Amino acid sequence: MPTARPVFFVSDHTGITAEIIGKSLLSQFPDVKFTYTSLPFVDTPDKVELTATSLREAWVTSGLRPLVFSTLTDVRARERIESSGALVLDIYGEFAGPLERELGRTAIPLRGRTHGIDDHTGYHARIDALNYTLATDDGLNTEKYALADLILLGVSRSGKTPVALYLAMQYGLRVANYPLTAETFELPGLPTCLQAHKARLRGLTLRPERLAQIRSERRPNSRYASLETCREELARATALMRAEAIPIIDTTQRSVEEIAALLNLSRQPSKTAGPDQTA
């Protein structure tokens, strides 16, 4: 078995940006093994020295030159890490030059701008959205629906809550979700609380086999988890949503992030792309 290449995410703040970029880039090398170490809050000369020591140790232990994805903002800290001999991929350093030339001013790399409490990234809006989304989970507080950016519909365990939470955290959207149940299906149309908000309704569906599998993890061998029940509920949900012309996304082969991106896109009629209507 080959030794794993040591990879470090080094930052003077949370390190989240460095980690997302680094993992994204390394995913292009699927046959290389990596070990990941996150070193956030490297914000004093002492911690910079300790980071350099960790890099040297990893190099000795693995016999492989470490890769460093850095969002360090302090130039001297960056130079010290580079002097360790590791391959440093410096995210701010690489792109700051072209941006400075284009914008005609000098970059001010203040620490903590990206995942801090500072409101330029809409931090408070995202937290408000998250609180709204939690308060309106699973059909709660339908009287707040006038404030929703989106209202997700789907049968039990169709993935509404994770998608709603992700939309709140990543996009700052207020996303309610409402369960489609046997009671709903007995109504002549949409429940009253949804009727005034049709433009903001979106349906989630998935293949019955996958739903049965998900439900079985929660309640094995139950009627609730049986393929027959899943098939019937999904067919009724799809019929209802089609009758009401509600856009539907099939989540079977999609990650929460992909579903969220499609739903966000569906809010603004775009010229370049749109969610599919697969169901």
Place this chain on the structure above:
Amino acid sequence: MPTARPVFFVSDHTGITAEIIGKSLLSQFPDVKFTYTSLPFVDTPDKVELTATSLREAWVTSGLRPLVFSTLTDVRARERIESSGALVLDIYGEFAGPLERELGRTAIPLRGRTHGIDDHTGYHARIDALNYTLATDDGLNTEKYALADLILLGVSRSGKTPVALYLAMQYGLRVANYPLTAETFELPGLPTCLQAHKARLRGLTLRPERLAQIRSERRPNSRYASLETCREELARATALMRAEAIPIIDTTQRSVEEIAALLNLSRQPSKTAGPDQTA
């Protein structure tokens, strides 16, 4: 008022990576105004053409050369966007070269590796963690605590739920949270359900003035939201957590992301950084 510089996040997948990197880099230019457009799922020649058209239109409308943060994986698509004349910051292109040389192989930029359902990013672990975290919110299902990576403690509205959800989504950690209430404070020590898990307990605290403000948004002019109540509950919570030697993080001036990064760090005794014990 100066015209805002048009910025595009262009991707053949969710575009989340491009957006995080782009906003992070542009935050270094706090006195420039930007307008953001996300163009995810640009995955056909037609959509590439429409993207090029949007760039030209934005240039004409604003009179300013558009900035493009791209994670397009198709070389021809990338070249077409570059031929529009916009300033293209190509995240894969920029770092792929040094990585290829160091790793001695060619990058395989398969679309959707980063925010897809593919398990190299631990997608299923993150979804499992999220489900665990939702199931153990606010003191629910304490019989599942043996499976927790962390258990957060704090008074009502101290920010436990958003932090727990973020830890689950970003770091794939199973994070329960348990409310400290008047009932808890009447016990001689920790509630029984917490005693076996002391190494995984973490406390959240904040300034009483801030807590009173947060609670007032929920229940204005209530005893619950009064500064006196907040002060008393926080003092009791801190006394309990100190007596039990539970690490405490003050959240008053910190974002959810910052708190999460500190808590994640607190799980592995690191040589380079550690959470503070401010309370």
